Amino acid sequence: MTLKVYADRFSQPSRAVLIFCKINGIDFEEITIEVLKLQQFTPEYKEINPMSEVPAIVDGKFKLFESHAILMCLACAYPGVADHWYPADIFKRAKIHSVLDWHHSYLRRGATGLVYNTILAPLNGLPSNPQASDEAKKILPKSLSILEDYWLEGTGQFLLGNSEPSIADISLVCEIMQLEFLSEKDFRRLLSPYKKVLQWIEDIKNATAPYFDEVHMVLFGAQKGIREQMVTQSVSNPEGGIQHK
Amino acid sequence: MTLKVYADRFSQPSRAVLIFCKINGIDFEEITIEVLKLQQFTPEYKEINPMSEVPAIVDGKFKLFESHAILMCLACAYPGVADHWYPADIFKRAKIHSVLDWHHSYLRRGATGLVYNTILAPLNGLPSNPQASDEAKKILPKSLSILEDYWLEGTGQFLLGNSEPSIADISLVCEIMQLEFLSEKDFRRLLSPYKKVLQWIEDIKNATAPYFDEVHMVLFGAQKGIREQMVTQSVSNPEGGIQHK
Structure with missing residues (x-):
């Protein structure tokens, strides 16, 4: 199951998550939610993030929103992320x-x-x-x-x-x-x-x-x-x- | 070295940290910083939290502010905190x-x-x-x-x-x-x-x-x-x- 990142590159927390995935070689599919076109309010997206905000991630049955929480989770759950990004200490x-x-x-x-x-x-x-x-x-x-x-x-x-x-x-x-x-x-x-x-x-x-x-x-x-x-x-x-x- | 919690019980994040310490039997010393008396702006307290906000903790040379960060840290660093407060999963x-x-x-x-x-x-x-x-x-x-x-x-x-x-x-x-x-x-x-x-x-x-x-x-x-x-x-x-x- 590939990680899906729902993002709008005009949104600063979306950009943070995308850059983090790319620099750490995390395999993911980017799905654009155009905020200025109000795509964050569709019933399908609200199933993923009821707050209607970007970014959000989905991996299998696991769904998560709030960019800081996403960054911490990606750093811990996906292999190959160097310790300095989110130290174990x-x-x-x-x-x-x-x-x-x-x-x-x-x-x-x-x-x-x-x-x-x-x-x-x-x-x-x-x-x-x-x-x-x-x-x-x-x-x-x-x-x-x-x-x-x-x-x-x-x-x-x-x-x-x-x-x-x-x-x-x-x-x-x-x-x-x-x-x-x-x-x-x-x-x-x-x-x-x-x-x-x-x-x-x-x-x-x-x-x-x-x-x-x-x-x-x-x-x-x-x-x-x-x-x-x-x-x-x-x-x-x-x-x-x-x-x- | 005893954990020091700098708090004002009128502040809601201070109360959260105090309750968490007490219910988990964490040994600490409570030091009151009276916000309405502007005690958060003293040079001594600014050494602990330059943002002049409560709560903050000090343990030996380690200092930390922001109540969510404090709660996470206490749950991980002090013995006896049950997993449900901040699960390892x-x-x-x-x-x-x-x-x-x-x-x-x-x-x-x-x-x-x-x-x-x-x-x-x-x-x-x-x-x-x-x-x-x-x-x-x-x-x-x-x-x-x-x-x-x-x-x-x-x-x-x-x-x-x-x-x-x-x-x-x-x-x-x-x-x-x-x-x-x-x-x-x-x-x-x-x-x-x-x-x-x-x-x-x-x-x-x-x-x-x-x-x-x-x-x-x-x-x-x-x-x-x-x-x-x-x-x-x-x-x-x-x-x-x-x-x-």
Whole structure:
């Protein structure tokens, strides 16, 4: 029975799971669930994930959703995954859980809150939440500072000072990569104070090459069109850019 | 070296960790960090948890924060914890991770968003976020429905249809217990449609007796005063109650 990964490459947790499978040589079938076409709401997909979110995995009768849970499970259940991705050592593993839980309350709220409310919702004619966007604008720089000064502290170039990447590195980098949807100016202004974060993104890209770029291709393809649309909109609404708070 | 648990019993993840330690006979020292007195911001505590949140644990040189990560670590690293709390079986464990990740995005956002913005912030003279509160009012009943119809599906009385509780049961029940801060009328109106959830709360109380009530005592003590204050406020502002959306 082959592992099935239900994913949309526009979704950052989907990309994390796909890159993880590819870099670890896990045999799987990718099944695309196009979120913008609302395919996550079909009765068939709701049988797999009643939350109607991507990604999810199915292997025989076993079904699982939530990307962190999926990454942990894949690391343990499939052969050939090197220990550094999700160490067997209880205390090293605990630190990875700590980063992943932090991700939910900080980086994800910041990055997804900002990109959804200032880019994706307006471009797709969906209602955006200005207060959620304001909150995201505060949480995102704070999260990037914590990444820079705390999680990337230490001698190694990866999270927790490790010299090799873990599932937390892949998960968090994919979250940050969606910021590529912002205008080039906003992206630079937001990320440029965080030298270690920028270097870390490059280090993960290299550690997971060529799969990182392959899986992000669809995002880079969409980025150009989105940036052009945003420039058009900002000409008619010059106050609409991202402000730091 | 004794395990040190830094906690505030007013914080729901702190209560989860304390109950877990007590029911499993883990030897620990409880160190109170009073959040309303801002003790989480002292330089000493920031050395333990730079996020200035509770709970956190310290054992010798090992430090850890984020309550889900702490529960997983305690279940693995301390002797005498029965397997059902955090099963060694990869696939059973994966399902528990899935519930815990879901908790971050649904139940926690709903319950904490509501209680903080409609009760704790106004009572403590802190700014509340009406849109976050509106969002919480939508997410909370949705989360309770998912608990009732999905996570509590199956033959056993605990989450995932298990016949014995896991760390996810303790974590999620403690989250729900903070809803006791709402007025009795709002609490009843919110919870009464969810018969399985109400029964499940009782089942966890029984499974973790007498520690559940012991650790929640401070909350029940505060509840009376808060409810009286809220009644006083609602007399002067009769539109201020919780509305279902």
